[in-house]
Structures are given as structure tokens and as C-alpha cells.
Amino acid sequence: MGKVTGFMEYERKARPGRNPKERIQDWNDYTIPMTDEAVQQQGARCMDCGVPTCHSGMEINGVTSGCPVYHLIPEWNQLVYEGKWKEALDRGHQMNNFxxxxxxxxxAPCEGAxxxxxxxxxxxxxxxxxxxxxxxxKGFAEGWVVPEPPKIRTGKRVAVVGSGPAGLAAAAQLNKAGHSVTVFERxxxxxxxxxxxxxxxxxxYEVVIRRVAILEQEGIEFVTNTEVGKDITVDELKADFDATILCGGxxxxxxxxxxxxxxxxxxxxxxxxxxxxxxxLDSNLEDKKxxxxxxxxxxVIGGGDTGTDCLATSVRHNCRSLxxxxxxxxxxxxxxxxxxxxxQYPKIHRIEYGHMEAEAYQGEDPRAYAVQTTKFVGDENGHVKEVHTINVKTRYERGKKVREAVPGTEKVWPADLVLIAIGFKGPDQDLIKQLKVETTKSTTVKATYGKFTTNVEGIFTAxxxxRGQSLIVWAINEGRASARECDRYLMGETKLP
Structure with missing residues (x-):
């Protein structure tokens, strides 16, 4: 336990943001690091619960609660409070590669639990x-995060298709097991x-490439600008590798x-x-591409994180309204x-960084609630000029959403640019069809959680x-677990967690 009375002595303080009016003038990190002492106080607030729920990921009513990678949260909170930062880093890396x-x-479903x-x-x-x-x-700043290449290679070669969090986690774990891993990114x-x-x-991007550099030094090969199924044929993939993990998102x-x-x-x-x-990244926006x-x-249509990221990007472009x-x-x-x-993950009103920035930029919160788009109207050149909406009430009948329009709430909004941020419907199907792997009704690759095997010998997915659109932490969970099952397939047994 951090400190017996820590949760009573110290208030919650999360990493603060820079002044919104100042930070929208640049593309630098919008947050400000906290002092070691301030972070240690936050570690001291951990209660050493009899049955902690922060580190045990589960889904309740389709929403994640707790940490899907089973992060050893109470342990590293304790270590941080004690000033044992390197030990806390080691605990963190035990369950989470990144x-x-x-x-x-x-x-942070961990915080919700x-x-x-x-x-x-x-x-x-x-x-x-x-x-x-x-x-x-602190680990990177102190030089504690260093390459740890495997001492023995198995002679097995594995292809990982996709370099998102699932692909990177799968590659990292397979490399630890001694396999030679190549990650393909289109x-x-x-x-x-x-x-x-x-x-x-x-x-x-520096945060991403900093970790990729470590993985490269550990022996993982990254091949970019290369689409499997197009630049490399399926036959070549099967001939050159002993197994493949599909992590194309x-x-x-x-x-x-x-x-x-x-x-x-x-x-x-x-x-x-x-x-x-x-x-x-190419030109500091100078190329206008x-x-x-x-x-x-x-x-921006859609109230989730992607929509919020669109807000933050738009204000930095100096939009007229948002x-x-x-x-x-x-x-x-x-x-x-x-x-x-x-x-359960708390469904409460939140003010995220993009909302703060948009309000600082235009003087009001950019969100309009209970709004459904009814049609788009264009000008004589076929370019959008208006968005027509109506307010709706959402209710549930037998677990299904039912939305009812509210008469008299019709509204017309001027619009030169409309960004649709209502999520993703599934993976690209080209490679899936070429590999002849089975899919679900929702078009995702069919594979049982815990096994991650497809109907095609030697091909896994994560x-x-x-699983369909989900969280980074679930991608890491599945990348690690699919690597474990791939290792078992290649070697007959596995020591991967």
C-alpha cells in the first residue's frame, strides 16, 4: 500500500495541460510533466484494496472495466511512492510492452474501476x-529502457502484418521467444x-519511433511501404515464413x-x-498535402476520441467555426x-483536451448534443455548404437502441468541411480473401479469443x-496472447505469458 492515509491526505492530480490558447499555436505535447514528488503523492493514494479491480480487465455490458493487460498497478504505485522508479518500470514492463x-x-478503464x-x-x-x-x-530519461535481444534464436521465421499496437506487441513477444520476426507495414x-x-x-511520433528503435535493436525487422497481398504475394508469404499473425486493424x-x-x-x-x-511529419505542413x-x-460528426482529435487538429488549422x-x-x-x-466504466460528462482547445479558440464548448444528421446540402459546384439536423431522444427496448426524432428541433448548420467520426466497420478485405481465412458476420477475421488461430494452418490474428474497433490496451493484450499461441504452434510448448 502506498500510504495508509494517502488517499485522505492527497487529492487526485492528473498530468496537467498547457494553456489551451497557447498550445493551439503549435503541435507539441499539450501536457506538462509533473514533478517526481507530485507523482509519488499520486502513488501514495493507492488504497491496497482487498480485491483490487483496477488491474483485472473485463467487459461489463460491452464496455471495458479495469486493465486488459492485467497491469500490476497497485505494485508499481507502491514502488513509485517509495521512490523505487526502476523497480516500478520493471513491474510495468512485465505485463505491458508499451x-x-x-x-x-x-x-484508462483502470481508473474507472x-x-x-x-x-x-x-x-x-x-x-x-x-x-x-x-x-x-523516467525510464527512458535515465537510460533504463535498453534493448534486450534474445540469447538464442529458434530458426523459425514469423511475419506480422500491421505495425499498430497489436502487431508491435506480437512482434516483441515472438522476438523474446527467439523467433526471427518481420513486421510489414503498408x-x-x-x-x-x-x-x-x-x-x-x-x-x-517520436514516442512511437523511440520504441521501434529498441525493437529493431532487439532484432525485429520492419518493412514499410509494403502491402502484403500486393507488393508481396500470399504465396511468397507462406513460402518465406513459418507462421503469420494478421494485425491489420x-x-x-x-x-x-x-x-x-x-x-x-x-x-x-x-x-x-x-x-x-x-x-x-514530412514538411511541417509546407507541402499542403x-x-x-x-x-x-x-x-465533426461523432462524440468519441477520434472526433475530439479532429477538433484539436482543426483549431490548429485556424478554422472559422467548429x-x-x-x-x-x-x-x-x-x-x-x-x-x-x-x-463499470463511468459514463459521465467529460471535457477532453480538444474540447478545452475549441472552447478557448471560439469562446464556447463545440459540442451539440442529441443531434442526428438528416441530410447534407451542396452548392452549385457539388461542395457541401449545409448540414441539416434534428434532435433525437435515445431509449432502449429489449436492449436495443431506439431513437425518436423531436419535432420542431430541425436546424441548418453552415459547413465547408464535414468530418465523419462514427467509428470503423471492420478490416480491409483484400488480403483476407487472398488468404482464404474465414470471417465473422461483422467481417472481422474469425478466430477464438485465447487461441487466435484462423481456419488456415499457421495463420493467426489479433x-x-x-475483435473489431477497440482500445489500444486490448490490442496489446491480443498481440501478446497471439504471440504466445503462435510460439506454442511453432515449438510445441511456450513460456510466453
């Missing part, structure tokens, strides 16, 4: 993600959605079957974010004990490609 990714970009947050999750739960990020950043940079789906000010965006959705100026959110990252929000009335549609009604500040009891 605590820097989850410490920055995970929505924290016992301290039973009543007020947003202000009382231990700042677990802040402690996690502080540990790994984009020109490694990282998948870590690189292209999360803006630079939230998760810097669920990259096909959901469409909006709404009148006018084919107008110019309407884009999937990920196209907007991907192009911005590429141009920013991105979708600009400058001087435009921007509508609105985010959320189809749900505005939530309360406290969880509903009847419909959303602890330890992450969003198997």
Missing part, C-alpha cells in the same frame, strides 16, 4: 495513467493508428447513409487525421448508480482485425 502508449492514449472512484470517478480515482506515463518517461511509417490516427500533440470507416453524403468536402475523420500527420480546415465552418455533433444527450458529472454502477 506503457508509454497506454499512459498517453488509453482512456478504481475503488476510490466509486462515488466520484472523475475527481477521486487514483491518477493511474499519469503514474504509468511518468514511470516510463504505410511509410511504423505505428498504424498510433502514428496516423492520433495527432502529434497527443501522441508524438479495422480500418474501413463507417459510412453515413444520408442524402448528400457523396458531396465534396465530406471526409472520413481518419482520412483527415492521416493526411495531416503525414504532411506534418493535407485536408485543411483553415477558414472553414467545420462540423461544432461537434454527439448523438447522445449530455451526460451527468456523476455516474448513475442504477444504470452505470461501479466498477487486435481490431479480430
Amino acid at each position: 506503457p508509454e502508449f497506454t499512459g498517453i492514449a488509453c482512456p 478504481c475503488v476510490l472512484g466509486i462515488n466520484e470517478p472523475a475527481v477521486a480515482a487514483v491518477a493511474i495513467r499519469t503514474v504509468e506515463r511518468s514511470i516510463i518517461e 504505410d511509410k511509417r511504423v505505428g498504424g493508428l498510433l502514428t496516423y490516427g492520433i495527432p502529434e500533440m497527443k501522441l508524438a 479495422a480500418t474501413l470507416h463507417r459510412d453515413m447513409p444520408v442524402e448528400g453524403s457523396d458531396l465534396k468536402g465530406i471526409y472520413p475523420a481518419m482520412d483527415f487525421l492521416h493526411a495531416n500527420v503525414e504532411s506534418l 493535407y485536408i485543411s480546415a483553415a477558414d472553414k465552418d467545420v462540423i 461544432t461537434q455533433f454527439d448523438i447522445y444527450e449530455k451526460k451527468n458529472l456523476l455516474r448513475d448508480e442504477e444504470t452505470n454502477p461501479w466498477p 487486435g481490431d482485425m479480430r
Whole structure:
């Protein structure tokens, strides 16, 4: 236990952000590191619960509660409080290959399951993600994170298709087992959605490539600008490798079957974010090879993290106005004990970094709640100029969502740029069809959790490609677990966790 009375003596303090009006002028990390002493106080708040729920990932009503990689959270909270940072780093790496990714970009279901947050999750739960990020950043700063290549090679070769968090985790674990691993990435940079789906000010590419450099020094080969099934044939893949793990993600965006959705100026959110990252890293946006929000009335459709990232990117482009549609009604500040009891992930009103920035930029919160788009209207050149909406009420009948339009709430919004951030419907099907692996009704690759084997001998799958759109921490969970089963397939037994 951190400190017997720590949770009573110290208030929750998460890693703070820079002044929103200042940080929207650049693409640097929007947060400010905390002092060691401040982080140690947060570690001291850990209660040493009789049955801690923060580190045991599960799904309750389809929503994650606790940590899916079973992070040893109470242990490294204790070690941080005691000032044993290197030992805390070692504990963190036992269950999570990439605590820097989850410490920055995970929505922290661990904090939602924290016992301290039973009543007020947003202000009382231990700042677990802040402690996690502080540990790994100190580890890199002190030179404690070093390559640890395997001492013995097995002679087996494994291909990992996709370099997102699932692919990187699978590759890291297989390499530890002594196999020779090659990771194929169709984009020109490694990282998948870590690189292209999360803006630079939230998760810097330097953070990704810093870890990739360690993996390369440990013996993993990364092949970019290479699409398996196109640049490398399926026959070549099977001939050159003893096993393959498919970690291509669920990259096909959901469409909006709404009148006018084919107008110019309407884009999937990920196209907007991907192009911005590429141009920013290539030329600091000087090449103009991105979708600009400058001087435009921007509508972001979708209330999740991707939509929030679109807000933060748009204000840095100097948009004219910015609105985010959320189809749900505005939530309360406290969880509903009847419909959303602890330890479920708290469904409460949150103000994320992009909301703060948009409000600082235009003087008001950008969100419009309970809004459903009814149609898009274009100008004489076929470019979107308006978004028509109506307010809706959401209720549930036998577990299914039913939305009812509210008469008299019709509204017309000016729009030059519309970004659709309503999620992903599944993985790209080209390689799947070439490999002749079976899929589910939702088009994901068919494989049982815990086994990760497809119907094709020697081919495994993990992450969003198997489970559908999900969290970074679930991708790491599945990447690690699929590596374990692949190792068992190759060697007849496994020592991987």
C-alpha cells in the first residue's frame, strides 16, 4: 500500500495541460510533466484494496472495466511512492510492452474501476495513467529502457502484418521467444493508428519511433511501404515464413447513409487525421498535402476520441467555426448508480483536451448534443455548404437502441468541411480473401479469443482485425496472447505469458 492515509491526505492530480490558447499555436505535447514528488503523492493514494479491480480487465455490458493487460498497478504505485522508479518500470514492463502508449492514449478503464472512484470517478480515482506515463518517461530519461535481444534464436521465421499496437506487441513477444520476426507495414511509417490516427500533440511520433528503435535493436525487422497481398504475394508469404499473425486493424470507416453524403468536402475523420500527420511529419505542413480546415465552418460528426482529435487538429488549422455533433444527450458529472454502477466504466460528462482547445479558440464548448444528421446540402459546384439536423431522444427496448426524432428541433448548420467520426466497420478485405481465412458476420477475421488461430494452418490474428474497433490496451493484450499461441504452434510448448 502506498500510504495508509494517502488517499485522505492527497487529492487526485492528473498530468496537467498547457494553456489551451497557447498550445493551439503549435503541435507539441499539450501536457506538462509533473514533478517526481507530485507523482509519488499520486502513488501514495493507492488504497491496497482487498480485491483490487483496477488491474483485472473485463467487459461489463460491452464496455471495458479495469486493465486488459492485467497491469500490476497497485505494485508499481507502491514502488513509485517509495521512490523505487526502476523497480516500478520493471513491474510495468512485465505485463505491458508499451506503457508509454497506454499512459498517453488509453482512456484508462483502470481508473474507472478504481475503488476510490466509486462515488466520484472523475475527481477521486487514483491518477493511474499519469503514474504509468511518468514511470516510463523516467525510464527512458535515465537510460533504463535498453534493448534486450534474445540469447538464442529458434530458426523459425514469423511475419506480422500491421505495425499498430497489436502487431508491435506480437512482434516483441515472438522476438523474446527467439523467433526471427518481420513486421510489414503498408504505410511509410511504423505505428498504424498510433502514428496516423492520433495527432502529434497527443501522441508524438517520436514516442512511437523511440520504441521501434529498441525493437529493431532487439532484432525485429520492419518493412514499410509494403502491402502484403500486393507488393508481396500470399504465396511468397507462406513460402518465406513459418507462421503469420494478421494485425491489420479495422480500418474501413463507417459510412453515413444520408442524402448528400457523396458531396465534396465530406471526409472520413481518419482520412483527415492521416493526411495531416503525414504532411506534418514530412514538411511541417509546407507541402499542403493535407485536408485543411483553415477558414472553414467545420462540423465533426461523432462524440468519441477520434472526433475530439479532429477538433484539436482543426483549431490548429485556424478554422472559422467548429461544432461537434454527439448523438447522445449530455451526460451527468456523476455516474448513475442504477444504470452505470461501479466498477463499470463511468459514463459521465467529460471535457477532453480538444474540447478545452475549441472552447478557448471560439469562446464556447463545440459540442451539440442529441443531434442526428438528416441530410447534407451542396452548392452549385457539388461542395457541401449545409448540414441539416434534428434532435433525437435515445431509449432502449429489449436492449436495443431506439431513437425518436423531436419535432420542431430541425436546424441548418453552415459547413465547408464535414468530418465523419462514427467509428470503423471492420478490416480491409483484400488480403483476407487472398488468404482464404474465414470471417465473422461483422467481417472481422474469425478466430477464438485465447487461441487466435484462423481456419488456415499457421495463420493467426489479433487486435481490431479480430475483435473489431477497440482500445489500444486490448490490442496489446491480443498481440501478446497471439504471440504466445503462435510460439506454442511453432515449438510445441511456450513460456510466453
